[in-house]
Amino acid sequence: MISVLCVSSDEPQLILAQEALERKGDIRAGTATSGRDALATLATNQYDAIVADMAPGDMDGIALIHLVREKHNIPFILITDTSTDGREDEAIAAGADFCFTRIPDTSRQYVRVARWIRLAVSNYRKESILIENEARYHELIENANLIILKLDKDSRITFINEYALQYFGLEKNELIGRFLTETPLAATGTDPVRDMGYFVREVTSRSDGYAIRETEHRKKNGERVWISWRNKPLVNKDNVVTGVISFGTDTTERRNAEQALYRANQKLKLLNSITRHDILNQLTVLGGYIEMSRELSKDKDMLGYIEREKKATKAIRNMIKFTKDYQDIGLYRPQWQYLRNIVTLLANTVDFGDVKLKNEMGRLEIYADPLFEKVVYTLLENAIRHGGHLTYIRLSYQIVRTGCLVICEDDGVGIPDEDKENIFLREFGKHTGFGLFLSREILGITGFSIRETGTHGKGARFEILIPEGSFRENKPA
Template structure:
C-alpha cells in the first residue's frame, strides 16, 4: 500500500541481473532516509516478488522490451497502474530506452561512467517520481470523494422515493469505482431473515436481484457508524448477500455501512471491491457522510410519503362520506315515503289500521330506517382516525381474541409484515371471520397468511367451508347483500380502500372461501416502520 506523502517512505524494487549495478543502486538508495530496496535478478523471481507485495517504484533493465520482461511490467502495472518506472540503461542502449519510454515508462538513467554522480541523480529522480505520483493519486482521490458527495447530494435533492434514492447511491459508488457491486438491505422485525437487493453492478446491467439470508444484525445494528469490513467474502458466503455475483465481478472484499433513519429500521449499504485497500480511513469517513445524509433523506421521504398518504386517505374519506350520506338519505326518504303512503291509507280508512299486512309493511319500513341509522353510526368511524402502519400478525391476533370461533381452528401464519391502513383494519378481519361463522356451513379451519410480490404484498384469508358461488363473488361486497345486515363485507372493502388496499374473493366453490387483500408497494413493508 502506498505510504503517506508526508512520510516519503519508499519501497523500491530493482529488477536487473547486473550484479555491480544492483549493488551500487542498492547502496545509494538504502543510504537515503526512508527508502527500502528489494533486488531480483531473474524473470521468475520478479514475477513472484511483484505478486507478493506492492511497491512504490520499479527500477528496470534496459532490456525491458524483451517479451519476458514485458510480462513483469504488465503484472506490476496491474498492481499499481501509476507506478513510476525508472530504466537503468547503458549509453549504447538508447534505442530500446526510447522504445520503453514511448511505452509509458518514466525515466532513463545511464548506468556507466561516474556511478556516484548517477546514483545521486537516481535517488533524486525516484523521490521526485514517487512524490509526483502520490500527489496525483491524492488529487484523484479528493476529486473522487468530491464527486461522490456532490452526486449523492444531487440525488437526495431530486429523489422522490427511497428505492429510487438507494439505486442512485449504488450507481454513484459503482460508476466512480473501484466498487463493482452495490446492494442494500436489512433484517426484518421478529425474524432471523434479512432481505437484500442489488442497487447497481459494474457494466450497468438493469437486472433486478433480491436475496434473503440470515441476518448480520450484529454488524449493522450497533452504534458504530463506521460499519465493518469483510476482507474475504469467500469465508462468509452464508452471511454476505450476493457473494457469488460479487465473485463474478472479481470482488474479494465487502464493506457494510449502516444507514440509521430516525423513524425507520436500520438498513445497510453493501459495497463490494477487489480488495480491502480502498477502505482506508478517508474512504470510510466519506461513506459515513453519505450514509448519514442518506438516513436524513430517507426520513424526509418517509414523512413526505406519510403526508401524501394521509392526504389521499382524507380525500377518500370525504368522498365516501358524501356518497354514503347521499345514499342513506335516499334510502331513508324512500322508507319515509312508504310510511307516509300507509298513513294516508289509514287516514282514509281507519278500520284498515288493524290489517296485519299493513302493520307488517310499516314495521319493515321502520326497521329499514333503523338499519340505515345504525349503518351511518358504523360508517362514520371510517377515516375518523389517521391511517397508520400496522403489524398484520399482531392485528390478526387481537381480532381472534375478540370473537368466539367455537371449535373452528384459526391459524395465524401471517409473518411480521406491516401494512399502511385505516385503524379499523381489525374490523375487516373481524368481518371476514364473522362471514365464515355465518355463511361457511361446515367449517373447521380458518387461516391468515401473507406473501410479498413484485408490486406490494397480499394478505390471504381462507376457510374450508362451503365457499362462495361464482355468481356471488362480486355481489357479496355490495351494501345490503347477505342473510344478516349485508354491511360486513361492504364495510371491509370501504375500510381497505381508504389507503388503496383492495379485496376480492377467488376461492373454489365447495372447497372454501378465499379472500385476498392486495396491498400497494408503498403500503407494504417487511421491516417495522418505527
C-alpha cells in the first residue's frame, strides 16, 4: 500500500483527487488544505509521497518543497496551472520530482499522477534499500576487526579501512595514493617480496602461491607486529585485473606463543637427549655385566634368567631409540613442500638396485610437517626391503572429491589383507626404519591420513589423503 498526502486549498479538488488516486485500491490518500497543515500532518504521520498545488493556500508551492525537503526524503509531485507555468525548472531545482500542468478533467489528471506516484515511490524504496545496504556495508568494512587494504595494479593504496588506520596509528593522507613500499605499512626486511608490482602480478597469475602471506610490520609507535594476509585479485567487467584486495589479521600473539613453545620444546629436547644418552650408557654397562654373568655361570636355570635379562635390556634400548625418533614430530611448523623435489632427493639415499623409481609428482605442493620426507623415505625403503622381486616403485597423485591422494605403489608381493591395518601399529614388524607407525603420526599432525589398498600378490599401494587447502598444483612460471 502506498500512502499519499494531497495538498490544496481547493477542497472540492482534494475530494476528486482522493477518489481518483484510491480507485485501484493500492493507494491511500490523505488531505491537507494548506502548507502548514501539510507540514503538521507529515510531523505525525508517515507518507510515501506528496502531491501539491503550486499555491496551497498559505504559502508558495516551491516554499513548501524546501520545507518538506529539510526533514523528509519522499517523492514530491507539483501540479501547476496557467498562472504558474514556466516555474517548472525552479520547482525541480527546489526538489520536486515531477511537475504536471493542471487539466480540466481532474479524474484523468490524477489517474496519470497515480502512475507517476507508483513509479516514484518504487524508485525511492529501491534507493532507500540501496542506501541502507551501503551504509551497513560501509560500517562493516570500516569497523570490522580486520585490516582491509586495496592496491591498484601499480601497488598504490586506494583504500584502507578505519580499523586498519587505528591499528597502525596512521592517517589516510599518509597512505592513500602512495606506493605501498613507500608507506609505513611496508613489511620489514622479513618479507621476501621486494617488488610489490611483481607481487600484484603474481597474485593474479599464481593466486594459489600468494593467496596467503604472513609478514612483519611496524606500527607508527615502533611496535613490531605480524600480519597474516589473504590476498585476492580485483577484476573489472572485462575480467581485466585492476588491483588486489588484502584482508589482514594480527598473528603476533600466536607467533610469540609458537616461539615460546618452540623454545620450551628445544629445552625439553636437550633434556631428553642428555637423559637418553645417560640411560644408554647405563644400559651398555648393564649389558657388560650381564655378559660377564653369562660367562661365569654354569647353571642352566641361571643362564635362562640371564638370557631374559639380555632381551629386556635390548627392549629398553629399542624403546629409548623410539623416543629419539618420536620427539621431533610436530616440533616445527608445517611448510609448503614440492613432492617432486623430495622424491628426487630421496632417490639418492635409497639403494634401488634394478628397481625403477617413477617420479610422477608433477608440480604438486603440500602443506605438511617438515618430517614428511621421512614418510616418503619409509615407504620407499619398505618397498625395497619387503616387496620381494619388484621391478618398479611409482609415486603419483590424483585429485579426488575429498582432496588429493598421494600414491606410492609397486609390483611386489603386496601385503596380506589381515595385515593392512597391523602394519601401522608400533609393535608390528621388524627392521622398518622410521616405521609406518611414526609415519601415520607425522601425517596426522596436518590432518593427513594413510592406508594400504594394494592387492596381495600383485603389489603394495599406499594412499595418503591430503585434505582441501593443504595442497596446490603450481603452474610452470
